[in-house]
Amino acid sequence: MTKGARQAAREKAKKARTRRGQTIAVVSSAVVLGGLSALIFTSSGWPDVQETFFSAEAFRTSFPDILKAFWLDVKMFLVIEVVVLVLGLVIALVRSGRNPVFFPIRLIAAVYCDIFRGVPVILLIYMFGFGIPALGLSGVPNDPILLAGFALALAYGAYVAEVYRAGIGSVHQTQTDAALAVGLTRTQALRHVVLPQAIRRVRPPLLNDFISLQKDVALVSILGIVEAFQQAQIFAASTFNYTPLVAAALLYLAVTIPMARILDHITARGEVNA
Amino acid sequence: MTVPVLELKGVTKSFGERLVLDGIDLSVDEHEAVALIGASGSGKSTLLRCVDLLVEIDDGDVFLDGEVITDPSVDEVDVRRRLGFVFQAFNLFPHMSVIDNVTLGIVRGQGVGSTEAVDRGRALLEKCGLEGREKDRPDELSGGQQQRVALARAFAAEPRAMLLDEVTSALDPELVGDVLEAVRELKLEGMTLIFATHEMSFAREVADKVAFLHSGRIIEAGKPEEVLDDPKEPETQKFLRRLLAGGRI
Ligand SMILES: Nc1ncnc2c1ncn2[C@@H]1O[C@H](COP(=O)(O)OP(=O)(O)OP(=O)(O)O)[C@@H](O)[C@H]1O
Ligand SMILES: [Mg+2]
Numbered sequence: 001m002t003k004g005a006r007q008a009a010r011e012k013a014k015k016a017r018t019r020r021g022q023t024i025a026v027v028s029s030a031v032v033l034g035g036l037s038a039l040i041f042t043s044s045g046w047p048d049v050q051e052t053f054f055s056a057e058a059f060r061t062s063f064p065d066i067l068k069a070f071w072l073d074v075k076m077f078l079v080i081e082v083v084v085l086v087l088g089l090v091i092a093l094v095r096s097g098r099n100p101v102f103f104p105i106r107l108i109a110a111v112y113c114d115i116f117r118g119v120p121v122i123l124l125i126y127m128f129g130f131g132i133p134a135l136g137l138s139g140v141p142n143d144p145i146l147l148a149g150f151a152l153a154l155a156y157g158a159y160v161a162e163v164y165r166a167g168i169g170s171v172h173q174t175q176t177d178a179a180l181a182v183g184l185t186r187t188q189a190l191r192h193v194v195l196p197q198a199i200r201r202v203r204p205p206l207l208n209d210f211i212s213l214q215k216d217v218a219l220v221s222i223l224g225i226v227e228a229f230q231q232a233q234i235f236a237a238s239t240f241n242y243t244p245l246v247a248a249a250l251l252y253l254a255v256t257i258p259m260a261r262i263l264d265h266i267t268a269r270g271e272v273n274a
Numbered sequence: 275m276t277v278p279v280l281e282l283k284g285v286t287k288s289f290g291e292r293l294v295l296d297g298i299d300l301s302v303d304e305h306e307a308v309a310l311i312g313a314s315g316s317g318k319s320t321l322l323r324c325v326d327l328l329v330e331i332d333d334g335d336v337f338l339d340g341e342v343i344t345d346p347s348v349d350e351v352d353v354r355r356r357l358g359f360v361f362q363a364f365n366l367f368p369h370m371s372v373i374d375n376v377t378l379g380i381v382r383g384q385g386v387g388s389t390e391a392v393d394r395g396r397a398l399l400e401k402c403g404l405e406g407r408e409k410d411r412p413d414e415l416s417g418g419q420q421q422r423v424a425l426a427r428a429f430a431a432e433p434r435a436m437l438l439d440e441v442t443s444a445l446d447p448e449l450v451g452d453v454l455e456a457v458r459e460l461k462l463e464g465m466t467l468i469f470a471t472h473e474m475s476f477a478r479e480v481a482d483k484v485a486f487l488h489s490g491r492i493i494e495a496g497k498p499e500e501v502l503d504d505p506k507e508p509e510t511q512k513f514l515r516r517l518l519a520g521g522r523i
Contacts, residue, residue: 178361182431
């Protein structure tokens with residue numbers, strides 16, 4: 001066989017393989033999903049479940065208000081994400097430093113990380129939201145949205161600080177050596193050589209924490225803040241229909257799923273580069 | 275008598291219990307190239323790192339152009355700007371383009387304007403046979419090309435002396451030649467050099483002086499033909515015999 005003919009044969013075989021793979025994927029998906037649907041939709045309880053969780057009528061009446069309330073979630077997690085990115089980096093830099101002058105600050109940073117990572121987020125929100133106003137300090141804000149936001153930012157700041165710190169630690173010492181050898185100061189070496197590499201490496205875990213934060217914003221509802229989950233609950237409680245909760249779930253998915261896809265994309269690209 | 279560019283007097287360094295450098299005396303005149311030879315673990319890298327202040331010495335002193343640089347009051351950053359260092363494993367900055375690797379030090383460290391720095395960097399890369407690769411990332415280059423970028427990076431600041439730590443030992447044999455050619459070029463231009471090496475033929479060709487390091491001391495030093503062809507010390511003889519047996523000469 002000539003080279004050209006063999007190449008054509010190889011390409012043909014490859015195409016056939018791809019087509020066979022696609023066919024198998026389609027058929028098996030149809031079987032599994034079809035089977036599951038059949039199981040659910042033919043079950044004796046399905047009509048009741050459909051009416052309680054997936055009522056088109058309840059969805060139509062509740063969705064506009066839930067969507068409006070969801071804007072509060074979006075605003076909160078956007079602002080908190082920015083705060084957390086900066087706060088986490090500052091804490092990580094403080095903890096990664098070695099200057100003995102800053103020992104007390106390093107100690108405070110370490111204690112902060114331990115405490116805010118160790119206490120359940122819901123408890124932090126509760127304590128901030130009810131504890132701080134109870135102190136009656138003058139000049140301290142009493143707005144529950146602000147207080148809940150503080151609690152979330154501090155909790156996630158502690159997680160993110162540890163993510164950054166792991167990233168900084170993963171950049172090999174030889175990179176710092178090389179930066180110093182070309183005449184940079186320690187600060188310049190950190191700024192131009194270590195941090196850019198560290199941040200690139202921690203993008204996947206950072207996005208992961210953000211996905212988690214975008215859901216945890218719903219926890220502020222315990223302070224009576226009317227965000228999407230709370231709004232859905234109000235509807236559910238007055239009508240004994242849970243469709244509004246499903247509507248709220250869809251809204252959370254609408255922001256977390258794109259985030260997850262971005263994460264997949266970055267991770268895949270990282271593997272190609274590695 | 276002229277002042278040596280680099281002079282080590284009684285340089286001593288331990289890592290924990292292990293004494294790695296035990297009173298090293300060495301002087302390097304302007305335009306001189308000194309080859310450091312010795313078995314793996316004999317302290318060649320440590321010696322070079324001490325001179326570039328990447329490792330703090332325990333005792334002794336290092337002088338650059340007659341001024342002590344190992345005193346705690348000396349600005350380390352300023353000293354490093356006057357020396358160039360090339361690492362065994364290149365240590366290029368993987369997140370930066372080739373040209374940024376070469377210019378980072380002079381732009382950030384010496385405040386050279388970025389246009390001038392890029393011009394200088396380009397000229398250097400061209401000299402190393404890397405024209406047209408400015409925008410590439412280090413991992414898109416072969417090992418030999420990466421090491422030539424590292425040489426250009428160290429040379430960009432026009433250092434008083436360059437310290438080369440086994441610049442070819444991480445390379446495949448067929449890539450060694452181009453890097454050695456770049457070092458030869460540096461020597462021809464009159465750069466003052468200390469280079470650690472396992473390549474005896476290269477030491478013989480380029481070095482004005484060869485220093486043999488063994489258990490923390492320079493046991494024998496002199497002209498390449500003296501040390502490599504007619505070693506006086508039994509330890510040097512043993513080291514060279516072993517290399518000869520391994521086909522390394
Ligand atoms: N940072 C360090 N901490 C502890 N020990 C070290 C450190 N750096 C070097 N050493 C030790 O110092 C000794 C000398 O190491 P060095 O790297 O200077 O040897 P070398 O002559 O360059 O060897 P090679 O030819 O393998 O590169 C070794 O025993 C090594 O384990
Ligand atoms: Mg070494």
